[in-house]
Structure formats: C-alpha cells, structure tokens
Amino acid sequence: MQKGKKLIAYDIIFLIVSLYFSLLLRFDFNIPQEYMVFLKLSIIPVVVITLVANRFFNLYNSIWKYASVEELISIIYSLSLSNVIFIIYSYVVNYKFLENRYFRFPFSVHIIFWILSVVALGGTRFIYRVIEHNMGEKTSKNEEKNLLIIGAGDASALLIKEIRRNKEMNYNIVGLIDDDDAKKGKLINGIEVIGGRDRIISTSKEKNVEEIILAIPSADLETKREIVNICKQTQCKLKTLPAIDEIIDGRINIGKLREVNIEDLLGREEVKLNNENINKYIKDKVILVTGGGGSIGSELCRQIAKFSPKKLVILDIYENNVYDVQMELNRNYPELEKEIIIASIRDNKRIREIFDTYKPDVVFHAAAHKHVPLMEGNPAEAIKNNIIGTYNVLKCADEFKVKKFVQISTDKAVNPTNIMGATKRFCEIMVQAFDKSSSTEYVAVRFGNVLGSNGSVIPLFKKQISHGGPVTVTHPEINRFFMTIPEAAQLVIQAGAIARGGEIFVLDMGKPVKIVDLARDLITLSGYKPDVDIKIEYTGLRPGEKLYEELLMDEIALTSTEHNKIFVEKPNNIEMDFVEKSIEEFSKVSSMDKEDIFKLVEKKVPTYKRKKNN
Structure with missing residues (x-):
C-alpha cells in the first residue's frame, strides 16, 4: 500500500x-x-x-x-x-x-x-x-549455497536452466562432475565439467560446497550407490533428481528434487516380472487382500491393480489406513472395481460371509501382528490373530474353492526366538498342511524387513534424527535383511504365479545390513555427523530379538526357480490332524497364563527356542 x-x-x-x-x-x-x-x-x-x-x-x-x-x-x-x-x-x-x-x-x-x-x-x-x-x-x-552437480548430460543441462530461472533457490553452481573424460573442461550452459567422481571430495573442500545434486536419473543403481557413498564423505547435503520417466515435458521440476534417502543405498535393481504368468492368475479374477491397509498389503493392492483384476477386495480391521488406499486407487485406477471390507480375520463367521459373497479366485494373506517386543508381551493376542485368524482364512479358501492362497511370511519364522516369529512359522506349517488336503494351491512367501514399513527401524531413526537424537540401536552387531516395499510386493505376486502348491518361497534379500551402519548412513544423509551432531546409543537386545535373522530352515533345502530372485524351500511333511488339534489347543489361550502359552508354542513349533533373558 x-x-x-x-x-x-x-x-x-x-x-x-x-x-x-x-x-x-x-x-x-x-x-x-x-x-x-x-x-x-x-x-x-x-x-x-x-x-x-x-x-x-x-x-x-x-x-x-x-x-x-x-x-x-x-x-x-x-x-x-x-x-x-x-x-x-x-x-x-x-x-x-x-x-x-x-x-x-x-x-x-x-x-x-x-x-x-x-x-x-x-x-x-x-x-x-x-x-x-x-x-x-x-x-x-550473501545467502547463496555452493552447489556441485553430479552428471553432465541432458538432465544436468535442464537442471542448470531451471536453477537459473528459480532465483529464490539461491544456488551458486561451482561445477559439474562426470566420469566421461571427453567432457572434462567443457562447458554446459556456462558451467565447467571439473572431472570424474574422484574429484567430488576435493572439489567440495576447495569450493566450500554445501549441497550436491545427483543429476544422473538414467544411471544404474550400483553406480548411484557408489557415487552416494563418495558424497557421504563430504558432509554435504545430498539431493537427487527423480527417475527419468518422472521428468515431464523435458523440464526438470525443482519441486521434484528430493533428498537422497537410505533406499537409494540399500535398494536393488528393478524387479523384472513375468507379466504373462501374472496375467494368467490375476487378470479378470477376483482378488482378496487381507491386511490391505498395511505396508505390504497396500503395496500388493497397488501392484495387483496394474494387472486389471475383475474385482479387488481389500480387507482390513483398521479403517484409516484402508481408506487412504481406497482414495489412492480411486485416483489412479478409477475404472478398477473394488470393495473395501472392514473386518477382523479372527471373526470366522464374518470371514465366511466375505468369501461366500465375493468368492475370490486368489487370496493374498498379509494381515498379521508383526511387532516383536509387543507380541512378546501379548502372546495370546499374537496367537489369536496370527494363528487362529490365519486358520480361519485358510479354511475359507478351501471351502470356497479359491484357486491360489499366498501367505506373507517373515525371516523371523526361521528358527524363531520370539512369539511373533513362532506364530508365523506355525502359519507356514498350516499352509503346507492345507495344501496336501485341498484343491487350492497354498504357498508361503518369506522375506525380511521392508524399508520404510510401519513399525520398521528407518521411520524410527528419521524421527529420532529430526528431534536431534540420540538414535537408539539395540546392539552394535545386530543386522537385518532389507528390501523395498514395491520389490517385496512384486516378488510376492511373482511367487504366486510360479506356485504349484505347498512351497515356501524365499526371496533374495541380498546381503544383511548392520543396523548401526544404517543409522550412521541416515544421520550422514540428513546432513549431520554421526556421534558428533547426533549420538548413537545402544539399548540392548529386546525380548525375543536375535542378532542375526535367517531366511531358511535348512540351507541345503534351497532350490532355484525360474525367477532369479525367488527360491523355494523343500516342503515338510505336515498332516492336517496335527493342525486341527493344535488349533483346538490354541483356541484356549485367553484363559492361559503367559508361561503356559510359551510352553504350548514350544511344543507346536519345534524350531522355536525362546530367549527368556536378553
């Protein structure tokens, strides 16, 4: 005015x-x-x-x-x-x-x-x-941030133009890094190509670089990982461009720049799916996903939607998460016919009604309690949900002639030391028993931790870092297998296509990762120095927690499949009589004390070795 x-x-x-x-x-x-x-x-x-x-x-x-x-x-x-x-x-x-x-x-x-x-x-x-x-x-x-750009291709040229258009970004581009010797000393939009990746650390020091942007969207994952590991040594804040197919109309959108995250270091090359096999059992079929609002269940829904099922039935007990999935699918797949069911897998009568109404052709069973320490303190709830709830769904799949049943399992089911892992191992036992006595093809798919899933360690670490630390790790030697949520969901669907019944599929999780290394990487990628700006504290193993997770019951039982990331464990000889009698006993856990519950599970799951003191 x-x-x-x-x-x-x-x-x-x-x-x-x-x-x-x-x-x-x-x-x-x-x-x-x-x-x-x-x-x-x-x-x-x-x-x-x-x-x-x-x-x-x-x-x-x-x-x-x-x-x-x-x-x-x-x-x-x-x-x-x-x-x-x-x-x-x-x-x-x-x-x-x-x-x-x-x-x-x-x-x-x-x-x-x-x-x-x-x-x-x-x-x-x-x-x-x-x-x-x-x-x-x-x-x-006065406020400009010295910026180093990794990559000297088309994406970098567009990025430089966009930065110059967006003066409020306040970037002073000090140079470009590219491994192509032919580009060294050349100018791209007035910015010099300084040299290869061997110059990243020295240039960052000489030019007082504050931020580094990875502008190599088409590079393979291993190359990106190697460059990020070099950049981590500079203490600069790291950002990256989106994938090349996300760059629209030839323009780099500054708003699409994101910070490099841990998935960029731990992820693997994109899963190559056999779409023809998947189409055969999903396209134009009624698909039921239990636990459809959870991390894995919701991603299963996203991936399944791509294969044009006749109807997608999403079941979950928690309405908020499943509502978010519904809104996302409505937006991205408006033509997809879908039903959202709020129900508990513990309620056998309700589950039977759902199967009778929708008569699914394929069931992906992802509903489960999975938090190890919480289930250790509430073993009866773990059994009622994970074992009895799964039994209800397995039984209905048999009764209503479901074609395929895919059980989501976990590496914690291998030689379990906690009640959660033991319940998931019993679910695998039930899957193999049902397969022997039913026309339905029952299989289980076993994998480790998924990056960024609800309750996983990475969101916890990020929250702790945002609060200034400390970052808490249970033990300096503890390690885990990790996989991205989309990769896990895609391989589960692929395993369903391979399945002939009775298999326990084991997904290739790569190499185990030390949790403390994960914590240090997250701190560094957030622009801080581990143990200087953000402390790491060791709190001790929690009840039922192992230092190392395993993916197999027996290494020699591992057999390869037609997919290079999916292996199969030799089926065990499990009888339905054992399952039925066990369910009768498990149905009484509400009236049992904790110690008796643990003893009952030890009797039913021979590989379960309870750790009482950690």
Whole structure:
C-alpha cells in the first residue's frame, strides 16, 4: 500500500514536470505568458485524468519488482487514453483570455507531453525494478549455497536452466562432475565439467560446497550407490533428481528434487516380472487382500491393480489406513472395481460371509501382528490373530474353492526366538498342511524387513534424527535383511504365479545390513555427523530379538526357480490332524497364563527356542 502511494506521488510530480517541459521544448525555452496561465489552469485536470486512467489499467496494483514489457504497454495505453481525453477537454472547455480570444495548447505540445510522460512514468518503474533486482542480487549472493552437480548430460543441462530461472533457490553452481573424460573442461550452459567422481571430495573442500545434486536419473543403481557413498564423505547435503520417466515435458521440476534417502543405498535393481504368468492368475479374477491397509498389503493392492483384476477386495480391521488406499486407487485406477471390507480375520463367521459373497479366485494373506517386543508381551493376542485368524482364512479358501492362497511370511519364522516369529512359522506349517488336503494351491512367501514399513527401524531413526537424537540401536552387531516395499510386493505376486502348491518361497534379500551402519548412513544423509551432531546409543537386545535373522530352515533345502530372485524351500511333511488339534489347543489361550502359552508354542513349533533373558 505504501509503495502504491509513493508511485502516485511520483506520477503527479512527473506529470507536472512533463507538461512544463513540453511547453519549454515547443517554445524554445521561452514560454509566452498566456500559456503559463493556461498551464496553471490545466495541471489539476491533467493529473486527475491521468491518475484515473492509470487506475483503470491497474498500474498501482502491479508488483514493479517484476515489471516487464506488459507493464510498459499498460503505461502506453493509459497515457494515450489520458492524453486523448485531455485534448478533448482542452478543445471543448476553452478558456477566454486576453482580448476575448479563445485559447488552447498547440497540438505539438500534446505530442511532446505524451512522449515525456511515457518516458518519465515508465522509466520510474523500470528504474525501481533494476534497484530491487540489484538489491536482491546482493542479498542472494550473501545467502547463496555452493552447489556441485553430479552428471553432465541432458538432465544436468535442464537442471542448470531451471536453477537459473528459480532465483529464490539461491544456488551458486561451482561445477559439474562426470566420469566421461571427453567432457572434462567443457562447458554446459556456462558451467565447467571439473572431472570424474574422484574429484567430488576435493572439489567440495576447495569450493566450500554445501549441497550436491545427483543429476544422473538414467544411471544404474550400483553406480548411484557408489557415487552416494563418495558424497557421504563430504558432509554435504545430498539431493537427487527423480527417475527419468518422472521428468515431464523435458523440464526438470525443482519441486521434484528430493533428498537422497537410505533406499537409494540399500535398494536393488528393478524387479523384472513375468507379466504373462501374472496375467494368467490375476487378470479378470477376483482378488482378496487381507491386511490391505498395511505396508505390504497396500503395496500388493497397488501392484495387483496394474494387472486389471475383475474385482479387488481389500480387507482390513483398521479403517484409516484402508481408506487412504481406497482414495489412492480411486485416483489412479478409477475404472478398477473394488470393495473395501472392514473386518477382523479372527471373526470366522464374518470371514465366511466375505468369501461366500465375493468368492475370490486368489487370496493374498498379509494381515498379521508383526511387532516383536509387543507380541512378546501379548502372546495370546499374537496367537489369536496370527494363528487362529490365519486358520480361519485358510479354511475359507478351501471351502470356497479359491484357486491360489499366498501367505506373507517373515525371516523371523526361521528358527524363531520370539512369539511373533513362532506364530508365523506355525502359519507356514498350516499352509503346507492345507495344501496336501485341498484343491487350492497354498504357498508361503518369506522375506525380511521392508524399508520404510510401519513399525520398521528407518521411520524410527528419521524421527529420532529430526528431534536431534540420540538414535537408539539395540546392539552394535545386530543386522537385518532389507528390501523395498514395491520389490517385496512384486516378488510376492511373482511367487504366486510360479506356485504349484505347498512351497515356501524365499526371496533374495541380498546381503544383511548392520543396523548401526544404517543409522550412521541416515544421520550422514540428513546432513549431520554421526556421534558428533547426533549420538548413537545402544539399548540392548529386546525380548525375543536375535542378532542375526535367517531366511531358511535348512540351507541345503534351497532350490532355484525360474525367477532369479525367488527360491523355494523343500516342503515338510505336515498332516492336517496335527493342525486341527493344535488349533483346538490354541483356541484356549485367553484363559492361559503367559508361561503356559510359551510352553504350548514350544511344543507346536519345534524350531522355536525362546530367549527368556536378553
């Protein structure tokens, strides 16, 4: 508002000065007395007419810091209109002066006045823009962050242009890094290619680099991982461009830049699916996903939706998560027919109603309690949900002639030391027993931790880092297998295509990762120094927790499959009589004390070795 008032004041002054100088120029700097009298009488009409015209063309609403050709055109239109009105005014409303003569300005005065006023009013605004720009440049120079870009290809060229367009980013690009020797010393949009990845650390020190952007969206994962590991040594904040297929219309969107995260270090190459096999058992079929609102269940729904099922039935006990999945699928797959069911797998009658109503062709069973320490303190709940709930779903799959049943299992089911792992191992036992006595193809798919899943260690670490630490790790030697959520879901679906019944599929989880190394990487990627800015504290193993997880019951039982990331464990000889009798005993856990529950599970799961003190 203040700037608008100042502009009006400046305009009034410049209009008066322009009118006066137009007379001086017309009369060779010797203005006749009668014209001076007429000048005084014309000042107020000229000012009023021009200010009204300026208002009409929004000249006092524009942000002149960003003044451009459009604003200059508006000034020309406004002053042209006001001059026309002034000419009409001066010819219609004549003033009678000396010797009873009618008196008016020569037409040339109006032309000169128009030129001078355009220059004065337009010049004022553009001088203001230059001053603001220069002040902004000085401010931004003080606040600029030195930036190093990794990559000297098309993505980098587009990124440089976008950064220059977005001055508010305040980046000073110090150079480009590329392993192509032919590019060394060359300029891309005025920025020099300094050298290969061996120059990252030295350049970061020499140029006081604060941020590094990875602009190599088409590079393979191993290359990215190696470069990120080098960048981690610089203590610079790391960001990366999205995948190449996310860059739309050839423009890099600064808003799409994201911080490098732990998935960039731990992820593997994209899973290659056999779409033909998957289509055969999902396309145009009714698919039921239990636990469809959870980390794995929701991703299963996303992946299944791509294969055009006849109907996707999503079952979960917790309505908030499954609602989010529903909204996402409605947005991304509006044509997909879907049903959202809020129900507990413990409720056998309700589960039977669901199977009777929708008659699914394929069931992915992801519903389970999975938190190890919490289940250790609540063993009866673990049994009622994981064992009895799974039995209800298995039974209905048999009764209603489901074609395939895929059980989501865990590495914690291998030689379990906790009640959660033991319940999941018993689920594998039930799967193999049902397969022997049913026409349904029952299989289990076993994998380790998934990155970023609900309750996993990475979201916990991120929260702890955001609060300034400390980051808590149970033991300096504890390690785990990790897999991304999409990769796990895709391999589960692929395993379902391979299944012939009775298998326990084991997914290739790569190498186990030390949790403390994971913590250090997350701290570093967040721009902090481990044990300096953010402390790491060891809290001791929790009840039922192992230092090392295993994916197999017996290494020699491992057999390869047609997919290079899926292996199969030799089926055990399990009878349904054992399962039925065990379910009868497990159904009484609500009236048992904890110690008796643990003993019962030890009896039913021979590989379960309870750890009482950790």
